[in-house]
Amino acid sequence: MTDSQPILQLDGIVKRFGSFAAVDGIDLQIEEGEFFTIVGPSGSGKTTIIRLLVGLDRPSEGEILLRGKSINDVPANQRPTCMVFQSLALFPHKTVGENIEFPCKIAGEDAASRRQRAVDLMTLLRLPVDYYNKSVNQCSGGEQQRIALARALAFEPEILFFDEPLSALDFRLRKTLEKELKDIHRETGKTFVYITHSLEEAMVMSDRIGIMRDGRMVQVGTPFNIYNEPRDKFVAQFMGEVNTLEVSRIDGRRVRANSNGAEFSVTSLPENFANGFLIIRPEVMKIGSSAQDLPNQVTGTLFNDYSLGSRLQYQVRGSDGYQWLVEKLQDEPYEGALDDDLVIGWRPEDSILVLE
Secondary structure (H helix, E strand, O other), rough: OOOOOOEEEEEEEEEEEEEEEEEEEHHHHHOOOOOEEEEEOOOOOHHHHHHHHHHOOOOOEEEEOOOOOEEEOOOHHHHOEEOOOOOOOOOOOOHHHHHHHHHHHHOOOHHHHHHHHHHHHHHHOOOOOHHHOOOOHHHOOHHHHHHHHHHHHHOOOEEEEEOOOOOOOOOHHHHHHHHHHHHHHHHOOEEEEEOOOHHHHHHOOOEEEEEEEEOEEEEEOOHHHHHHHOOOOHHHHOOOOOOOEEEEEEOOOEEEOOOOEEEEOOOOOOOOOEEEEEOHHHHHOOHHHHHHHOOOEEEEEEEEEEEEEEEEEEEEEOOOEEEEEEEEOOOOOOOOOOOEEEEEEEHHHHHHHOOO
């Protein structure tokens, strides 16, 4: 990313359908060469945003600026951008090579130049060169994803937009392509704007993430920033499973749980914090003997455990009925049994406080 003018800027973007605002006042700057992901639940407005950005819809209010110039009225086919759709939209009657070089053919390039461009892109996208004359219908789902991306790159776009391109793939292939997309982004230096409902995709690939809710961008930041400093309860919970307690302020370093009056220590509270939520992520929680000396402790009973691959998750039912989640690495399991009475806890510096 650079310190120059952003390649893409949204100023007060609103999109209404009748009286309903699907996008409601978005201000956003995307830097050149950035991998920016817009993530949110269904109905949050992310698909509407991508349609506005590629020129399939026009904003009801506000300006979309590309390198400082408004593109509100520029048709999609005249913008220096390209879209990789969820459906891929490959030409089923054409070969792999013909699909990839199609933008070059439209631009009037000669056959030899088109073929060379297709071969170069196939190499970049890890597609065997001998696939050039292969029917796209004979290619796997992952190969078709690579073909669609190669064709998009053949347009030489300034920005590539992606509309949930991996959502229909199986888990293992999706994990592979997430890393490949990030590698391709680095190799090409292009600006990627990616839409997904998958938090995991956003965390793996993105330089920055914008989280949408009800047509608004509720937080923008790096994956680390959003995960560790969520702006509100929605963002904290959207970023993964968390322990959430409604609390009230006691003083500058203590809060009280509204459910049972238990007191917990924090490093500090915002000046305007009177009531809000205490967020503790499962991976920072300690369980059993490792929690004995911590200032924040809860007693409970081990109700269940779950294997999450490299991690183990424990469900502990507190004495007030709250179900706490604690996570440990597989090689550091809790040495106990279900129905054990135990202590769990966390450090004050691992507490996250949000107002709503």
